[in-house]
Amino acid sequence: MKFEVHKPVFLDALQMACNAIPSKTTLQILYNLLFQLKGNELEIRATDLDMTIVLKLQVEGHENGSIVVNARKLLEVTKELPDFPVIISVDEFLFTIKSESGFQGTLTGYDAAEYPSLPEVEQGKPFSAPLKELKFLAEKASFAVSADFSRMSLTGVYCEGKGGNLGMVATDGHRFGKAWVASKGISLPGVILPPKALSQVLRMAEDPEQLIEMEIGAAQARFTTPSITLLTKLIDGPYPNYENVIPKEFSRTMKCNREHLMSVLRRVSTMANSKTRLVVFGFENKKLQLTAKNPDLGGDSEESMPIEFTGDAVEVGVNAAYLLEELRLAHSEEVLFKFNNPLGAIVVEPVMDKPNYFFIVMPLRILKEPG
Secondary structure, X not given: OEEEEEHHHHHHHHHHHHHHOOOOOOOHXXXXXXXXXXXXXXXXXXXOOOEEEEEEEEOEEEEOEEEEEEHHHHHHHHHHOOOOEEEEEEEOOEEEEEEOOOOEEEEEOEOHHXXXXXXXXXXXXXXXXXXXXXXXXXXXXXHHOOOOOOOHHHHOEEEEEEOOEXXXXXXXXXXXXXXXXXXXXXXXXXXXXXXHHHHHHOOOOOOOOOEEEEEEOOOEEEEEOOOEEEEEEOEOOOOOOHHHHOOOOOOEXXXXXXXXXXXXXXXXXXXXXXXXXXXXXXXXXXXXXXXXXXXXXXXXXXXXXXXXXXOOOEEEEEEHHHHHHHHHHOOOOEEEEEEOOOOOOXXXXXXXXXXXXXXXXXXXXXXXXXX
């Protein structure tokens, strides 16, 4: 095998491929990249058996062939090369990398036949969406993915297509995010995407208008652009029926300026308990009072701000860190809170024409001090 390629192009491909190299595995072959050259098309493949990345590069091909070579070391060497063309040649299992700067290095490779084959996407349902739409959906949902692997279904992003919309949902039981975009003709039974794979899909192109071709099957999903293919195992379900936690009617609503609320919440939360991050929201007519106490420090804080509020006055405990994260993702001048009681779900949504995302934060119980 022999080919010539521009160093920046080669480096970008190696960096993308190495995202699928496992940090720890008992299968030594997985620490390697598979190279296959046919004519002027070079295919680079990496896998950790859960996620597989396949890249296709246009190079100046001289001799077809294939080899498996250590990923991290090749990436390390390539990073240090100057921006001159790189010449790769393989003799038997000796992988040689040369630069026009005069550098030459060799790595011992392995037989390409030993590398895992590409997984199949069975019963796949093909559709496509622009990259910008997938980024929007992922941003509004993936922040709420659970890190608790005892509930595996919550460690992924739930993706479904119904009612003319493509949507994504995530929750860890304490916070929740849902977003959707119009997608005519799509019918996708709900599947659970691993966050690692989803984050790599969002790096598959720089052009936000680039269409990402998708095929989601019973156990695998495939995402494709003209130069990159990503395959991933799906997380086993079922996903909890999240619709059950979303109230259909609300007895209390609050509208306020988003930036103002964020600044007040940040200030007051400096005195919140470092573990619970509890801030008490005192909702009254036209006023919101935020208070926090830290018995460990013997300190407290409070501040009020103007709001539009409907319903009976009430105090609600909120995890400040969770709510601030949701407020940062609500890209609107004003936000709307909708809830029923001090322990029921609080729906947080942007004030805008036909919002296509919302969040939920679950309240914390307020423990009254004995007195």
